[in-house]
Amino acid sequence: MPEQENRYREKLLERGLKVTRQRLALLAALNQSDTPLTAEELFMRLRKDFATLSLSTIYRTLDTLCGKQMVARSVLMDGGRAMFEMTPEVHCHNLICTVCHRIVPIQDCPLGAYEDSIARTTGYKISGHKLEVYGICPQCRNNFKPRE
Amino acid sequence: MPEQENRYREKLLERGLKVTRQRLALLAALNQSDTPLTAEELFMRLRKDFATLSLSTIYRTLDTLCGKQMVARSVLMDGGRAMFEMTPEVHCHNLICTVCHRIVPIQDCPLGAYEDSIARTTGYKISGHKLEVYGICPQCRNNFKPRE
DNA sequence: GTCTTTGCAAATCATTTGCATGGAA
DNA sequence: TTCCATGCAAATGATTTGCAAAGAC
Numbered sequence: 001m002p003e004q005e006n007r008y009r010e011k012l013l014e015r016g017l018k019v020t021r022q023r024l025a026l027l028a029a030l031n032q033s034d035t036p037l038t039a040e041e042l043f044m045r046l047r048k049d050f051a052t053l054s055l056s057t058i059y060r061t062l063d064t065l066c067g068k069q070m071v072a073r074s075v076l077m078d079g080g081r082a083m084f085e086m087t088p089e090v091h092c093h094n095l096i097c098t099v100c101h102r103i104v105p106i107q108d109c110p111l112g113a114y115e116d117s118i119a120r121t122t123g124y125k126i127s128g129h130k131l132e133v134y135g136i137c138p139q140c141r142n143n144f145k146p147r148e
Numbered sequence: 149m150p151e152q153e154n155r156y157r158e159k160l161l162e163r164g165l166k167v168t169r170q171r172l173a174l175l176a177a178l179n180q181s182d183t184p185l186t187a188e189e190l191f192m193r194l195r196k197d198f199a200t201l202s203l204s205t206i207y208r209t210l211d212t213l214c215g216k217q218m219v220a221r222s223v224l225m226d227g228g229r230a231m232f233e234m235t236p237e238v239h240c241h242n243l244i245c246t247v248c249h250r251i252v253p254i255q256d257c258p259l260g261a262y263e264d265s266i267a268r269t270t271g272y273k274i275s276g277h278k279l280e281v282y283g284i285c286p287q288c289r290n291n292f293k294p295r296e
Numbered sequence: 297g298t299c300t301t302t303g304c305a306a307a308t309c310a311t312t313t314g315c316a317t318g319g320a321a
Numbered sequence: 322t323t324c325c326a327t328g329c330a331a332a333t334g335a336t337t338t339g340c341a342a343a344g345a346c
Contacts, residue, residue: 017326018324022326023326056330057328
């Protein structure tokens with residue numbers, strides 16, 4: 001998918017960053033994943049293509065890309081490990097299964113009016129929010145359903 | 149405030165935990181704080197009363213109390229450090245100033261209906277959610293207000 | 297007295313940093 | 322050629338664990 005790659009190339013250059021194979025691969029990996037990933041997970045995925053890849057490169061790249069708003073540090077913390085995802089173009093939230101830990105995005109967000117009302121009552125200038133919803137996904141519900 | 153202490157005493161016993169001075173002190177410290185605290189912060193506060201207190205006791209106690217739902221691990225992560233707070237009796241969320249990092253609780257929560265609708269569209273059994281709202285508090289807005 | 301909790305020290309895990317080399321512009 | 326980016330190894334910082342002593346019931 002070289003179109004996608006060219007978009008990343010442009011975005012990197014726009015932000016004064018050099019285009020490297022590692023950065024392109026990291027962006028592609030994050031983009032292909034449907035859930036946020038830890039540095040370690042990214043490392044394992046990229047290592048297939050980069051025999052000499054270093055974990056610290058992953059950390060540094062994530063840090064750089066977060067600073068340039070190309071990647072977002074997720075609210076989620078998988079037991080002390082930071083998780084990362086592409087900065088979503090559209091505002092959305094994550095729905096997390098508490099059993100299998102699968103994460104799916106949900107588009108609908110009801111918080112605009114809520115933010116307005118908080119701004120009014122507290123005097124804060126609201127800049128945004130983070131929301132996660134927890135539950136049990138249909139598959140896990142079936143697996144653990146008590147017999148009747 | 150021995151009334152409060154007796155409530156903690158009961159709660160610990162109910163859950164099959166022994167009542168120790170460290171646990172009571174930790175609960176009191178968390179309860180007195182108006183913002184979530186890190187293990188380190190708790191350690192520094194308790195050390196005043198316990199010369200020989202160990203950081204690992206803090207971690208272990210927090211872990212135990214989280215398991216028993218007496219303490220909650222906050223969504224917030226102050227740069228990699230976990231934060232803890234008393235499990236709120238009433239459902240509420242945190243409003244966080246992005247400048248001074250002050251955290252204030254907000255009671256009002258509009259997500260009940262939202263959870264219902266997600267449950268309907270996704271088939272998940274929703275168990276809860278975490279929400280943080282970010283903004284700039286009135287004081288910080290004044291401090292940084294550009295002159296006109 | 298028994299079993300849990302604590303303190304201390306050492307271990308572990310995620311993340312960061314220093315420095316020399318390699319690579320993009 | 323000029324820096325920025327990378328790899329490697331070592332350092333750091335938060336959290337966890339093993340073990341023996343102290344404390345709660």
